[in-house]
Amino acid sequence: MGQISKILIFDTNIFLLGIDFNLIKGTIFTTPGVIKEISVEKYTEKNRTILQRIQVAIDRKKLIVKKPLKKYYDEIERKSLLTGDFNALSKTDKQVITLALELKEETKENIVVYTNDYSMENLCLQLKLEFSPVGKKGITGGIVWEIFCPFCKKLYDPTQLDRLCDRCGQKLIRRKKN
Numbered sequence: 437m438g439q440i441s442k443i444l445i446f447d448t449n450i451f452l453l454g455i456d457f458n459l460i461k462g463t464i465f466t467t468p469g470v471i472k473e474i475s476v477e478k479y480t481e482k483n484r485t486i487l488q489r490i491q492v493a494i495d496r497k498k499l500i501v502k503k504p505l506k507k508y509y510d511e512i513e514r515k516s517l518l519t520g521d522f523n524a525l526s527k528t529d530k531q532v533i534t535l536a537l538e539l540k541e542e543t544k545e546n547i548v549v550y551t552n553d554y555s556m557e558n559l560c561l562q563l564k565l566e567f568s569p570v571g572k573k574g575i576t577g578g579i580v581w582e583i584f585c586p587f588c589k590k591l592y593d594p595t596q597l598d599r600l601c602d603r604c605g606q607k608l609i610r611r612k613k614n
């Protein structure tokens with residue numbers, strides 16, 4: 437892996453944003469579990485396009501799908517028990533973090549985990565793994581979106597765009613975070 441200058445690790449939700457991989461500098465890594473999750477998600481029309489893009493990116497070696505080593509997975513399980521994130525994280529989530537830890541240890545490259553999941557971010561923080569929450573534009577243009585309710589101002593996770601506020605029922609909108 438000598439030529440790789442930057443490694444981006446994507447979780448399922450980041451793929452579901454429908455990012456154009458050609459706009460991304462660096463090599464993207466993810467786990468087989470993530471690809472499997474995208475394949476079984478229900479809204480098929482949108483996901484068909486996403487899966488096609490994933491296949492093209494794999495063929496061009498822009499995206500590498502790798503199952504993490506067990507020794508690192510065991511370490512992630514131990515660590516997530518300590519931080520209290522164990523129950524909040526699925527096996528797929530843990531494998532994504534595991535892959536980040538493994539690549540950091542084995543390649544010494546600049547690794548960034550892309551996720552909008554609070555528990556994943558927290559675990560990354562504890563493991564000193566760099567992470568970034570993203571909206572669709574955030575990942576390519578450096579813009580980070582904030583999703584909020586225009587009525588009661590409650591803030592939401594970026595994956596909640598197009599949903600309704602659980603407090604007052606307003607349609608959520610987004611604004612630039614910085």
Ligand SMILES: [Zn+2]
Binds near residue numbers: 588
């Ligand atoms: Zn509201």
